[in-house]
Amino acid sequence: MADMGAFRDAVTRWAAGGPGEPARELAALLPVRTAVLLEGPSDVAAVDALAERCGRNLTAEGVCVLPMGGAMSVGRFARLLGPSGLGLRLTGLCDEREQRYYARALEPAGAEPEFFVCVADLEDELIRALGVARVEELIRAEGDVRALQTFLRQPAQQGRPSPQQLRRFLGTKKGRKIQYGRVLVEALEPDRVPAPLDNLLAVL
Numbered sequence: 001m002a003d004m005g006a007f008r009d010a011v012t013r014w015a016a017g018g019p020g021e022p023a024r025e026l027a028a029l030l031p032v033r034t035a036v037l038l039e040g041p042s043d044v045a046a047v048d049a050l051a052e053r054c055g056r057n058l059t060a061e062g063v064c065v066l067p068m069g070g071a072m073s074v075g076r077f078a079r080l081l082g083p084s085g086l087g088l089r090l091t092g093l094c095d096e097r098e099q100r101y102y103a104r105a106l107e108p109a110g111a112e113p114e115f116f117v118c119v120a121d122l123e124d125e126l127i128r129a130l131g132v133a134r135v136e137e138l139i140r141a142e143g144d145v146r147a148l149q150t151f152l153r154q155p156a157q158q159g160r161p162s163p164q165q166l167r168r169f170l171g172t173k174k175g176r177k178i179q180y181g182r183v184l185v186e187a188l189e190p191d192r193v194p195a196p197l198d199n200l201l202a203v204l
Contacts, residue, residue, distance in 0.1 A: 004059040006030060008167055014070075015076050027086050033062035034204060035081045036093035036113075037074055041067045042170075043122050045181035047093075050193065050201055052153030053186065062130065063204050064088075071098045072107075082111035091203055093196055095121050114203065116196035123167050123177065125194035126184040134160045138183055146175070 007030060010023040036058075038044055044067050051058050056066060068077050070096065081088045088158050091114040094102045106113050113145075118125050126144050139148050149167050151157065160168075170177050185197075 002034065004030065004032075007064055011064075011066060011077070011080065012069075014080055015073065018082065023080070024086065027088070028164075031062055032064050032086070032088060034064070034088050034089045034091065035077070036063060036065045036200070036204070037077055037081075037090060038067055039071050039095075039121075040069065040100075042181040043093060045183045046122055046126070046191070048106055048202065049088065049150045049182040049185040050197055051204075056204070058204065061204065071101065073096065075109065078106050078109035078111050082106070082109040082173065084110050091200060092116075093122060093200060094150065095119075115181055116199045118194070118196045120167070121196075122181070122197065123170050123184075124163070125196060126181075126188070127163050127166050129192045129194045130184060131188060134187065135166050135183035135184065138180075138187055139166075141181070142183060144176075145174070154169065 007026040010026055011131060014020045014023045014035075036047065038047065044065050045093060047065050048058070060107055066077065068074060074094075079085055079089055082090050089113045090106070094115045094117055096117050097121050099115075102115055103113050106115075130138075136145075136148070148169055152165060157165050157168070170180050185193075
């Protein structure tokens with residue numbers, strides 16, 4: 001039986017230079033109406049966690065949340081999935097420093113930009129929404145407090161603002177950003193969801 005995970009994998013292989021027919025067939029079977037383009041799996045974890053909190057089943061709604069493996073891949077994914085490809089509606093998140101690049105990359109694919117902008121990245125938005133003290137509590141609850149203390153003693157971290165230190169810490173171990181993408185979202189108060197993430201879910 002076709003599922004959204006199989007479609008996601010087929011699109012990823014297609015974007016890497018593989019055949020497009022499997023993705024086309026799965027898109028018709030599911031069916032898929034919207035592709036949410038995100039830089040990486042930690043962003044996917046955050047979006048999925050917020051959708052679950054809101055009682056949304058994105059798969060059942062025909063929404064595929066896709067990690068692109070980096071912002072520079074947005075043009076390729078847009079060509080395959082947007083108006084010039086599978087004809088899906090495209091949306092997602094981008095970082096402020098890459099906003100112009102996204103607009104230029106989406107234009108050749110005939111896609112109207114509907115991307116919501118994070119100031120630095122999604123982790124930065126979540127840390128600011130929760131506050132440093134709350135994020136540190138969550139790190140302690142996840143059993144990572146000793147790793148954080150070791151990280152903060154590094155010379156490179158001295159003098160950095162605490163939000164920047166925490167953001168950097170989340171990226172120091174494989175899988176940690178994915179883990180905390182979900183943890184941080186699940187800890188948010190309903191009225192403290194960062195605007196880019198809140199607005200993205202609202203348009204799906």
